Amino acid sequence: MTEKKLTLNLDFHSGLPIxxxxxxxxxxxxxxxxxxxxxxxxxxxxxxxxLRVNFNTVARAYRILDEERIISTQQGRGxxxxxxxxxxxxxxxxxxxxxxxxxxxxxxxxxxGFSEREISQTVKDRLKACKxxxxxxx
Amino acid sequence: MTEKKLTLNLDFHSGLPIxxxxxxxxxxxxxxxxxxxxxxxxxxxxxxxxLRVNFNTVARAYRILDEERIISTQQGRGxxxxxxxxxxxxxxxxxxxxxxxxxxxxxxxxxxGFSEREISQTVKDRLKACKxxxxxxx
DNA sequence: TTCGTATTGTACTAATTGTATCATTGTAAT
DNA sequence: ATTACAATGATACAATTAGTACAATACGAA
Numbered sequence: 001m002t003e004k005k006l007t008l009n010l011d012f013h014s015g016l017p018i019x020x021x022x023x024x025x026x027x028x029x030x031x032x033x034x035x036x037x038x039x040x041x042x043x044x045x046x047x048x049x050x051l052r053v054n055f056n057t058v059a060r061a062y063r064i065l066d067e068e069r070i071i072s073t074q075q076g077r078g079x080x081x082x083x084x085x086x087x088x089x090x091x092x093x094x095x096x097x098x099x100x101x102x103x104x105x106x107x108x109x110x111x112x113g114f115s116e117r118e119i120s121q122t123v124k125d126r127l128k129a130c131k132x133x134x135x136x137x138x
Numbered sequence: 139m140t141e142k143k144l145t146l147n148l149d150f151h152s153g154l155p156i157x158x159x160x161x162x163x164x165x166x167x168x169x170x171x172x173x174x175x176x177x178x179x180x181x182x183x184x185x186x187x188x189l190r191v192n193f194n195t196v197a198r199a200y201r202i203l204d205e206e207r208i209i210s211t212q213q214g215r216g217x218x219x220x221x222x223x224x225x226x227x228x229x230x231x232x233x234x235x236x237x238x239x240x241x242x243x244x245x246x247x248x249x250x251g252f253s254e255r256e257i258s259q260t261v262k263d264r265l266k267a268c269k270x271x272x273x274x275x276x
Numbered sequence: 277t278t279c280g281t282a283t284t285g286t287a288c289t290a291a292t293t294g295t296a297t298c299a300t301t302g303t304a305a306t
Numbered sequence: 307a308t309t310a311c312a313a314t315g316a317t318a319c320a321a322t323t324a325g326t327a328c329a330a331t332a333c334g335a336a
Binding site for chain 1: 295
Binding site: 017018019053054055056057060074075076077 | 312313314315316320321322323
């Protein structure tokens with residue numbers, strides 16, 4: 001279950017850089033549901049070995065995908081598909097997703113013993129701090 | 139009584155090292171009275187087993203907490219929450235822990251593309267729903 | 277008490293993973 | 307031919323987690 005094959009077809013004569021092909025195909029597989037949020041991708045070395053390319057080439061592809069927030073690479077841990085809502089997701093799904101995220105946050109905060117008032121105030125403060133990063137106090 | 143469950147929620151995709159998550163959550167639970175001075179924490183092996191991580195990862199978290207004088211680890215005995223809770227530092231720690239939890243939530247929501255306004259509104263709605271569980275709509 | 281053993285944390289090392297930097301190669305423009 | 311640049315490869319590094327052996331303590335049995 002932890003292992004997923006991730007079959008990529010590279011064309012070494014296409015003129016397209018290897019790393020671009022990797023990027024494109026991972027994006028495609030994510031868009032088609034072959035890859036799902038949370039999935040762990042092969043390590044740069046494992047995928048490189050399978051594709052018969054240098055692992056830096058895979059790392060480059062991963063870095064691009066990471067910058068696009070499509071995957072999350074973590075040194076010493078591995079790389080994972082991020083939990084981004086598909087672009088075609090409806091606003092309702094979007095709301096539900098935020099709702100679930102929020103509910104988890106609130107439940108956790110309540111479980112830790114914080115009052116609703118404290119939670120509300122802290123969220124307000126932190127959101128304001130996001131908008132105005134001038135104040136650096138913690 | 140010697141046994142306390144110590145429920146920790148690890149997110150293996152969060153980018154935060156496991157040991158950091160353990161440290162943060164234990165700090166939070168202490169700040170909020172879920173853990174109290176004198177409480178015995180699970181052994182490194184027991185907690186590691188439950189969290190499905192290596193016991194050295196737990197040991198690392200314990201060592202950090204020990205250096206912060208939050209817990210006292212005693213070889214051959216176990217690990218305990220420090221008896222002397224800095225009275226004024228406790229409230230400070232409490233605020234910080236809610237702050238960190240909130241910041242993580244906000245960052246995640248922003249990363250998912252939600253606006254500050256959406257986040258603020260959803261938190262408000264969910265908190266209200268907590269207080270008045272009469273309304274069932276989602 | 278004294279000893280044996282289980283339990284507990286510690287220390288050191290190894291393995292796995294991604295990162296950073298520079299070298300090499302190949303191709304196209306000049 | 308030379309130069310420039312992009313793509314790829316090689317090497318060394320850093321971060322995280324896992325593996326193994328060990329030391330300190332507790333506790334019961336002899």
